């Protein structure tokens with residue numbers, strides 16, 4: 001990496017999207033942990049085996065999708081960072097697509113848990129927009145099947161019981177391993193792959209800055225820990241980073 005244009009890795013978790021009205025389903029206090037029956041809706045085994053689980057899963061997705069979440073100042077701050085000319089890669093645990101909606105190029109966003117913006121047929125692997133599947137649900141199909149082959153459709157998210165995409169993970173690890181600055185935003189850094197990516201970056205000598213309301217296991221190793229709300233803290237941090245890069 002060129003020393004004049006240091007690579008910045010930004011790992012984002014549910015915390016950056018809560019101000020957009022998206023609840024943290026997956027976290028320790030999230031719906032999937034509090035309600036094991038709800039967790040079946042996003043666990044690959046039950047989802048594939050039980051049409052009734054799929055029917056309830058589509059209804060939940062339809063209700064969540066109806067919220068029509070918009071990017072918030074936290075997302076927009078990362079767009080400012082990218083447009084400043086600094087090399088930025090966003091590694092996100094979120095599946096909401098808000099980094100891309102806010103204006104980050106697709107190629108600079110690595111979606112560790114996949115995306116809820118598309119669905120995939122488990123048989124023929126064809127991918128189609130989530131909105132089309134939800135339109136079919138709204139039109140009365142309780143469990144819309146693949147229009148090409150009749151197979152089961154699932155969101156392109158990594159469900160419980162599924163592995164992360166090794167290609168996406170490998171690219172994220174390469175970024176963590178090569179970055180000069182690693183920002184961890186809105187994530188507790190407690191589980192794979194977030195914890196492993198931070199470890200990689202620290203071991204490679206990166207400076208770690210954490211923006212999170214609650215303590216994380218890496219706070220002691222961070223150069224800076226910011227506890228303020230992400231929607232205000234991240235724009236301020238980004239302004240400082242851009243200003244420092246121009247000194």
Ligand code: ZN
Pocket residue numbers: 121122123124125126146147148149150151
């Ligand atoms: Zn198919």
